[in-house]
Amino acid sequence: MKLPVYLDYSATTPVDPRVAEKMIPFLTENFGNPASRSHSFGWTAEKAVEEAREEVARLVNADPREIIWTSGATESNNLAIKGAAHFYETKGRHLITLKTEHKAVLDTMRELEAQGFEVTYLDPKPDGLLDFQAFREAFRADTSLVSIMHVNNEIGVIQDIAAIGALCRERGVIFHVDAAQSTGKVAIDLAKLPVDLMSFSAHKTYGPKGIGALYVRRKPRIRLKAMMHGGGHERGLRSGTLATHQIVGMGEAFRIAREEMAAESSRIRALRDRLLAGIADIEEVYINGDLEQRVPHNLNASFNYVEGESLMMAIKDLAVSSGSACTSSSLEPSYVLRALGRSDELAHSSIRFSIGRYTTEADVDFAISLIHKAVERLRDISPLWEMYKDGIDISSVQWAAAAH
């Protein structure tokens, strides 16, 4: 077994060797600029770009003309939210989102607030799913856009985007979905789903980093105000020379995802169930987020009375994350778990395991045994575990640090 065992597929995935192989000729031989119309170098590159666009469209059952290339899901989220908010500004300046969205959505919303827009940040239910009652009540006459993610990056729960989209449609409100974590994990049919804008990333689905796409619905047509100006590429929505090799990689990654998703998901579900059963016998373990309405690729658990960062040190032969990889460099506990109403202690004690294409049963068994040893060792030196075992209610203790 190669150490450390990689169980952080929600952070990023390796490029599938089939994808890498297809990309390489577009760096060396077929290096043409797809915008060059006057020679075969350009034509070859353009053909490859359009074939990749078809593959991305096919995975989500969209028209290829509805796919815009971007640098990744962060840019797609920015372009969708800022682009639509600004284009439809005269219709209204109120937006709705969820507190457990990725920072690429939340920080974009904050920026719009600074520009004078108003944003409602909804609390999820304790299981991480949208509270439809609160959602219905959040709409205003001037609401122009709703942005709710498909699959959450930290806890893997799947939002009911069909139902959310239907409520937006009834009110004539644009609906954007961040689908960075769902391609290749959940079937997406944009011919049926009432979604107007959807963000995609290649590197969460065994494609390269640095490339993504934005779906922009044609019927009814959604208009955006461009953020990147230049050569008028991508129908003026996103200027900049297309990264042919990256695009070819994303196309191939999404083709493989379409063909192998069903078989891969059931294999990963079996591995997730094995991991869950393996850690469920540890005392005081809490699973974060709904277990049913969730992709099998993610298991997020809190090991009470053990601090997450020290637990990650103890299981350094496992590549996992504590909260989101983007937030673990700060000392703040996961804002996603806090939004679910988890206590700071449980948020501090959380580990996200994410399983993927190359995870084996042996990897999972190794992880289970390591976690058992680590949790036991850290609880042996944990004063909170000692207090818990002595029957002391930790939430009733007056902590000295509170007076600081």
Added chain:
Amino acid sequence: MAYNDKVIDHYENPRNVGSFDKEDDGVGTGVVGAPACGDVMKLQIKINDEGVIEDAKFKTYGCGSAIASSSLVTEWVKGKTVEQALAIKNTEIAEALALPPVKIHCSVLAEDAIKAAVSDYKAKSGTAEDGYKVCQSAA
């Protein structure tokens, strides 16, 4: 984040883990930090009739640097008088473990733990001086 070797050594082989009976007259117990902040340290010192710290034990909930800081402190206070132990500064702990700036609060907490343990001992043995507050913090 990548840890310094000294932190990893104390984290993997923590010194003096455990507990004394906190009702024992010769034992001072200091519990500092809060679970909500991600750090709780319990430091106990056993003091003999000459006012020398004979033994020390700790338990810590927190990151690797917090565990290492408290482990190191149990080594340092042994054999010291109470007054000498109180002279240990968080900067010395941070320096010994080469803590990065984001982890300095762990060394502050370890210094606080010594003061809290000594203060508890003095309160029990009736030698408490007026004035020292457990919660005065450099953080």
